[in-house]
Amino acid sequence: MAANKLKLSPLIAFLLLASMAGMSRAGNIAVYWGQNGNEGTLADACNSGLYAYVMVAFLSTFGNGQTPVLNIAGHSSDGISSDIQTCQSQNIKVLLSLGGGSGGYGLSSTDDARSVADYLWNNFLGGSSSSRPLGDAVLDGIDFDIETGNSAHYDELATFLSQYSSQGKKVILSAAPQCPYPDASLGPALNTGLFDNVWVQFYNNPPCQYASGDASNLLSAWSTWTSSITAGSFYLGLPASTDAAGSGYIPPSDLTSAVLPGVKGSSNYGGIMLWSRYYDVQNNYSGQVKDSV
Numbered sequence: 233m234a235a236n237k238l239k240l241s242p243l244i245a246f247l248l249l250a251s252m253a254g255m256s257r258a259g260n261i262a263v264y265w266g267q268n269g270n271e272g273t274l275a276d277a278c279n280s281g282l283y284a285y286v287m288v289a290f291l292s293t294f295g296n297g298q299t300p301v302l303n304i305a306g307h308s309s310d311g312i313s314s315d316i317q318t319c320q321s322q323n324i325k326v327l328l329s330l331g332g333g334s335g336g337y338g339l340s341s342t343d344d345a346r347s348v349a350d351y352l353w354n355n356f357l358g359g360s361s362s363s364r365p366l367g368d369a370v371l372d373g374i375d376f377d378i379e380t381g382n383s384a385h386y387d388e389l390a391t392f393l394s395q396y397s398s399q400g401k402k403v404i405l406s407a408a409p410q411c412p413y414p415d416a417s418l419g420p421a422l423n424t425g426l427f428d429n430v431w432v433q434f435y436n437n438p439p440c441q442y443a444s445g446d447a448s449n450l451l452s453a454w455s456t457w458t459s460s461i462t463a464g465s466f467y468l469g470l471p472a473s474t475d476a477a478g479s480g481y482i483p484p485s486d487l488t489s490a491v492l493p494g495v496k497g498s499s500n501y502g503g504i505m506l507w508s509r510y511y512d513v514q515n516n517y518s519g520q521v522k523d524s525v
């Protein structure tokens with residue numbers, strides 16, 4: 233009888249651990265990389281083990297018949313193709329981010345949306361082109377960080393990109409609206425319901441961001457976003473340090489005690505998004521919060 237008990241105990245321990253792991257299902261951290269040459273390489277970011285998604289920022293010029301421009305300020309694109317593969321070998325998804333806070337971009341017509349979709353497919357995804365700015369590596373998807381210009385035709389761009397998923401590897405679509413709902417630039421695109429990940433920027437917008445000791449504006453905006461838009465999952469987009477945004481920084485202890493408990497209950501919670509890898513290196517924000525995300 234005693235021997236039986238001894239045999240059972242490892243099984244019981246295993247079941248206990250498995251159920252605990254299930255109960256505390258962790259969220260992911262997504263991060264923007266590319267806008268500061270002092271943030272280390274893309275491979276460094278992935279090898280940190282902190283992130284599930286890295287968005288390469290930005291394709292800052294596209295549309296209206298312009299020749300698209302990839303701006304990865306201060307970084308060389310040499311070796312980046314193998315860095316992307318280093319990330320992907322660790323099951324980290326690498327996306328190309330369109331737009332950003334400055335740059336000349338916008339879509340003028342359905343045909344323009346179609347031609348940008350084809351350009352992205354041939355130059356960054358599964359198609360082929362002699363110009364591929366990041367080399368042969370096939371990115372996992374496209375991120376919409378549309379912050380200027382009007383919102384026209386981005387819904388069509390999302391639709392055209394999603395249709396490429398039928399050619400093999402799924403094209404992941406993500407978007408980074410700002411927290412006032414609906415988003416001025418991404419509203420119609422998000423209404424397609426085609427986005428896998430929506431990282432809402434809870435910063436530079438006092439009416440819907442965290443205020444010292446008061447999460448009510450943020451939690452109310454989170455609830456509006458997660459109940460109004462159909463998407464795979466929602467992420468809390470945050471500055472990784474006080475220098476990363478004009479306002480909206482949440483100290484790690486406030487995040488874990490006052491904010492995460494209010495958002496993790498949503499069935500479509502995915503984790504947090506950070507702007508950016510550079511500020512995360514400076515402030516070790518991910519390192520401080522990852523066990524609670």
Ligand SMILES: *[C@@H]1O[C@H](CO)[C@@H](O)[C@H](O)[C@H]1NC(C)=O
Pocket residue numbers: 516519520
């Ligand atoms: C980041 O913070 C975590 C948690 O406090 C700590 O364990 C880790 O050593 C820190 N990393 C760096 C590079 O400071």
